[in-house]
Amino acid sequence: MSIKSFAAKILARTVYNKNQAWIENPIQSQEKVFHSLVKSAKETAFGRDHGFDQIKNYEDFKQRVPIRDYEELKPYVDRIVQGEHSVLWPGLPYYFAKTSGTTSGAKYIPITKESMPFHIKAARDAILNYIHQTGKVDFVDGKMIFLQGSPILTEKNGIKLGRLSGIVAHYVPSYLQKNRMPSWETNCIDDWETKVDAIVEETIQEDMTVISGIPSWVQMYFERIKQKSSKDVGEVFKNFNLFIYGGVNFQPYRAKFKQLIGRHVDSIELFPASEGFFAYQDLQKHAGMLLLVDAGIFYEFVEADRFFEDNPTRIPLESVQLGVNYVMIISTNAGLWGYNLGDTVVFTSIKPYRITVSGRIKHFISAFGEHVIAKEVEQAMKTALDSCKATVNEFSVAPQITPPSDELPYHQWLIEFENPPNDLDLFAKILDESVQEQNSYYYDLIQGKVLQPLKIHCLSKDTFKNLMKSKGKLGGQNKVQRLANDRKLAEELLGISNS
Incomplete structure (x- = not known):
């Protein structure tokens, strides 16, 4: 065992043990997050408009903060885009994650000094948890590829702007820099076909052990590897044993991936979004993902079948039931309040809280x-x-x-x-x-x-x-x-x- 893998195993055990505090006390953790969020935003424009100084408990919050989607929150976001301070969260955000909008063009999702670390920590913890649960650690000595958007950022009124995956690329820890692929130059290529070809050239002779990305993009990469080598991906990368993915349901791709790889590899499902990192798969034999209740996000839920009724019932985490399809509502330390993410989830476990993403509230x-x-x-x-x-x-x-x-x-x-x-x-x-x-x-x-x-x-x-x-x-x-x-x-x- 190398020094790096030995250190990773120790870190994995340390992080796992530390996380048990919120895993075993999820409701108390959510209470703490809730009060911290409200207190922090009292003096913001949104906090003043909604009487945050009068909010003492969750019932007060529900009365004062309605459920909103991006379009309904957009007037506040537009003020931040124009450079106004302390609108949804104190100060200015570090970044805007630019995503596709539904009715009014691009969406600008704020990422703040307080929220950014949780995006990084959650991704790190997902891998460390896998090491602790399985004992498999040799992959840390090999090369790891993260298929992602360009890390080149633009700027709007002093706030850096880019795709979430491109923003996150700036936060790869130093101890992974030598293992990380593709090169920075290749990662900055805009044309995807050109980029994939360059990635194939850079990686095909390397000892790839971890491959991560949205399944549809990774499938294209695998097909190019197989086409160039005339071998299964698992034969080209003999030590490739961990696939990390998120963004879409992997089930429709599973058979095709097994055919391309030629053998089984472990996988970890993640539930990240520009609005926050919500969950990761913590057990290999359980399809559900562990809900991150101590990550600067307060969760509410509305039964999907009743979501479009007048004044549908909103419930906190402690009131959810197994097997019910819920719309997930979030309030975050990036300044999203009563925010309808649009995703629907089903709880597969209560102790601890685990979810699967069941779809979107709209077709x-x-x-x-x-x-x-x-x-x-x-x-x-x-x-x-x-x-x-x-x-x-x-x-x-x-x-x-x-x-x-x-x-x-x-x-x-x-x-x-x-x-x-x-x-x-x-x-x-x-x-x-x-x-x-x-x-x-x-x-x-x-x-x-x-x-x-x-x-x-x-x-x-x-x-x-x-x-x-x-x-x-x-x-x-x-x-x-x-x-x-x-x-x-x-x-x-x-x-x-x-x-």
């Missing part, structure tokens, strides 16, 4: 990390219909993750035309370009050739009506699901159309 497609929402596909359809003088009865969109003949994955649009366009290829091109214009994640995936442009499947007349009728949902307030993150609805539609 969406994010099989590849693209976060395409209904508004975007509906706007794209309108643009294409107007341009091509066509009409549709109904449509739905689903991901095709494993198409035949080794072609790239894509979004499949299942459309029942009333009056089809004269040029279906042009119609598809307009659709795809419109979605790219609205959604930067989808644009990156298309331009990086992780996805190919969308494909249209024309459905026969009355397909949607017959589907709804078969489900007893014809008429009334029942609506066809425009977006799905799996292929269940798509296969049902195809089955009816072809029958």
Whole structure:
């Protein structure tokens, strides 16, 4: 055992033991976080507007702070973007994590001096916990790759701006710098295809032991490795035994990864976002992720089935139940208050609190990390219909993750035309370009050739009506699901159309 791996094992045990304090006392930890957040933000513009000086307990907080999504919080964020101090949190944030917005362009998520360390600590603790739980530590002596966005940051009114993964790249600890790949220069390449080719060249002869990233991006890297070497990834990297991922559900990729790697490797699932680092998988034999209750985030939950009711019931962590689908609401030391992240979670364990991410509160497609929402596909359809003088009865969109003949994955649009366009290829091109214009994640995936442009499947007349009728949902307030993150609805539609 090397000195580095020996030291890592000691550190892993130390961190594991220290974390037991909040793991074993989660409600007390949340109480402490709650009071600290409210006290810290009393003199901010948001704190004054919402009477934080009058908040003594959680019930007071619920009465004064409504649930908001980004669009509803945006007026406060805009003031920070313009350089105003102490709006949502004391002072100015260190960074803005720039992400794709839903209705008003880019979202600027603040990351503060207080919140940034928890992004780094959570990622570190996930790996140290794995070492402590499994006893496997030799990987620390090999090379580690983190497929991520460019670390080049811009600046807006004195606040640095970039993608979260690019921001985090500036915080790789010194003891990992020699192990970290790719090189800084390669990591700064904007064009994804060029970047992947450069990463392959840099890593194919190295002793890669840990590989991390969003599954769709890592799959492309693995395919390039296999193409260049004519070997399974597990044979090229004989000591590769740990895959770390987050961002999308890994299950649809699992079989493909096993085929590309050629053998089993351990994996750790993470639940990070620009808004905070919420959970990580702490046990190899348990699919749930440990909720981080001592990380500067106060959690609330609303039953997903009741979320769109007037004044839905909000509950703190201590009141959650197993197996219920909840919308997760957060208040953080980056200045997000009663913030609807949009993710839904299900608790798989109470002692300790573990969750799985069950989806989004609104219909969406994010099989590849693209976060395409209904508004975007509906706007794209309108643009294409107007341009091509066509009409549709109904449509739905689903991901095709494993198409035949080794072609790239894509979004499949299942459309029942009333009056089809004269040029279906042009119609598809307009659709795809419109979605790219609205959604930067989808644009990156298309331009990086992780996805190919969308494909249209024309459905026969009355397909949607017959589907709804078969489900007893014809008429009334029942609506066809425009977006799905799996292929269940798509296969049902195809089955009816072809029958």
